[in-house]
Amino acid sequence: MSGAGAPPRAEGATPKIRLRGLAKSFGPKLVLDGVDLDIRAGHSMVILGGSGSGKSVTIKCILGLITPDAGTIEIDGRDLSKLTRREREAVNDRIGMLFQNGALFDSLPVWENVCFKLLAQNRITRRAARDKAAEVLAQVGLAASVGDLYPSELSGGMQKRVGLARAIAAEPDIIFFDEPTTGLDPIMGAVIDGLIVDCVKRLGATAVSITHDMASARRIGDDAAMIHRGRIVWTGAAATLGETGNAMVDQFARGEREGPIQMELRK
Amino acid sequence: MDRALDLTAALGRAAIATLRGTGAIALFAVEAISHLFRPPFYGRLFLRAFIEIAWFSLPVVALTAVFTGMVLALQSYTGFARFNAEGAVANVVVLSITRELGPVLAGxxxxxxxxxxxxxxxxxxxxxxxxxALNTLSTNPMKYLVAPRLLAGTIAMPLLVVIADILGVMGGWLIGTQQLGFASGAYLKATFDFLQAWDVISGLIKAAVFGFVVTLMGCWCGYTSGGGAQGVGRATTSAVVSSSILILALDYVLTAMMFTR
Structure with missing residues (x-):
């Protein structure tokens, strides 16, 4: 286990994702203040942190949705900032993402949402996409008939499962999960976590999840990292959350009001 | 003195913001247009946007054109009657509709x-x-969302205006023959005798420009919106207001370019 501030060691091999000194500000607000993190290939990393701590901005930087002000992002040892647009697109082709609210395309039926990437890249015909969607929907526990519905006709849990199906349909190497259980009841949360673990294992993918749900973090994570005020303050095994010996992580994991993390409340 | 400086600073800020906004919209348009020439092409999305613009806007554009033609015939008749020029009603209706009112009102x-x-x-x-999500699914949002809509708007508007021209002239003919006492054949002869191809073509060029501007501002305002439901509401209002003002301003510019010798 690594200590405060130090990135986890990648046990010899090059980490799948390596962040060094990642910094990002929005106007005067410093959101990322030098994030250092290694994510091991084939492992599931959970990034914990409170609201506004910089979790989402970190993964948006990795995905290329936000350009960092400073620092490097490496995937398989390649610095993303030095890639050409085409090389960057090739890297993105190997990435899947489950958004917090699903971010399903309202104007498309579920089957087209699930196979969107395959259709966009002409890797599959529309006829074959329907069969492929049914196959992937089955992997997340949904009937093939769901494929003909539109996202607005689905419950929150079903939308998450369709989002998961869309994330895994193109069989990516790396999958990001943004708050996968937020807004779900505990049982549905556990179901989604189980599906995430199964899908990631089946694909042999590297998973990066951001969450503030401790139960979910323990279920889906091999490794965990805590981000606070734009810096990684702890990394270690997800199984030890709550008993890490790090006051910040333990306070966060137990949901305690008193401790080193003070909420900025206006009096 | 301080007040004068504050006022100057405020004017300067507004001018810089306007220039920055104009530049950003121009770059947005250039990027969207560049995607029209680079694969992959989304024909299905173009077709969907084209049907949305051309087919589903047809009723409102048609009604506007018919009533405008009718009003124009009535107004010009009563106005021209003051100097015994009622015979020019058909010419005024067709020129006004094809050169100005067809493209502007449809726009x-x-x-x-x-x-x-x-x-x-x-x-x-x-x-x-x-x-x-589009970005993470290896799809360029400009190519997927903006480029097909811009192309559809630029092509669909002239088609809508052709129909608006025909219906506007028909509206004038209806009032001319049923209410103002013109003979049908004479009214139509007067309409087509003085009509030149350039009158129609200039209107269609305007329509293409207006179609481009309307879809560009709709896409730009939506693409740059933020702030939840309120932000989307603001984007919608901005799209309508900015494209309406641009239509009227560009109408003057285009008229000056095409008809001033």
């Missing part, structure tokens, strides 16, 4: 319908992370 109607719809749809996609 304003489409700005209200399509500009608002595009801004709301793309704005909602922005605030619900659907545009980010």
């Amino acid at each position: 304003l109607m489409v700005a209200g319908r399509i500009g608002a719809a595009f801004a709301a749809e793309i704005g909602t996609m922005r605030v619900t992370d659907q545009i980010d």
Whole structure:
């Protein structure tokens, strides 16, 4: 286990994702203040942190949705900032993402949402996409008939499962999960976590999840990292959350009001 | 003195913001146009946007054109009667409709319908992370969302205006023959005798420009919206207001370019 501030060691091999000194500000607000993190290939990393701590901005930087002000992002040892647009697109082709609210395309039926990437890249015909969607929907526990519905006709849990199906349909190497259980009841949360673990294992993918749900973090994570005020303050095994010996992580994991993390409340 | 400086600073800030905004919209347009020439092409999305603009805007544009032609015939008749020039009603109706009112009124109607719809749809996609999702699914949002709509708007508007021209002239003919006492054949002869191809073509060029502007502003306002439901509402209003003003301003510029010797 690594200590405060130090990135986890990648046990010899090059980490799948390596962040060094990642910094990002929005106007005067410093959101990322030098994030250092290694994510091991084939492992599931959970990034914990409170609201506004910089979790989402970190993964948006990795995905290329936000350009960092400073620092490097490496995937398989390649610095993303030095890639050409085409090389960057090739890297993105190997990435899947489950958004917090699903971010399903309202104007498309579920089957087209699930196979969107395959259709966009002409890797599959529309006829074959329907069969492929049914196959992937089955992997997340949904009937093939769901494929003909539109996202607005689905419950929150079903939308998450369709989002998961869309994330895994193109069989990516790396999958990001943004708050996968937020807004779900505990049982549905556990179901989604189980599906995430199964899908990631089946694909042999590297998973990066951001969450503030401790139960979910323990279920889906091999490794965990805590981000606070734009810096990684702890990394270690997800199984030890709550008993890490790090006051910040333990306070966060137990949901305690008193401790080193003070909420900025206006009096 | 301080007040004068404050006022100057405020004017300067507004001028810089306007220039920055204009530059950003121009770059947005250039990027969208460049995607029209680079594969992959989304023909299905173009077709969907084309049907939305051309077919579903047809009723409102048609009604506007018919009533405008009718009013124009009535007004010009009563006005021209003061100096015994009632015979010019057919010419005034056809020239006004083809050169000005057809493209401008169709443009304003489409700005209200399509500009608002595009801004709301793309704005909602922005605030619900659907545009980010497109990026993660190896799809360029400009190519997928903006380029097909711009092309569809630029092609569909002239077609709508051809129909608006025909219906506007028909509206004038209806009032001319049924209420003002013109003979049908004489009215139509007067209409076509003085009509030149350039009168129609200039209107269609204007229509293409207005179609481009309406779809561009709808896409731009939606694409750059933020701040949840309120942000989407603001984007929708901005799309309609900005494209309407641009239509009127560009109408003057285009008229000056095409008809001033």
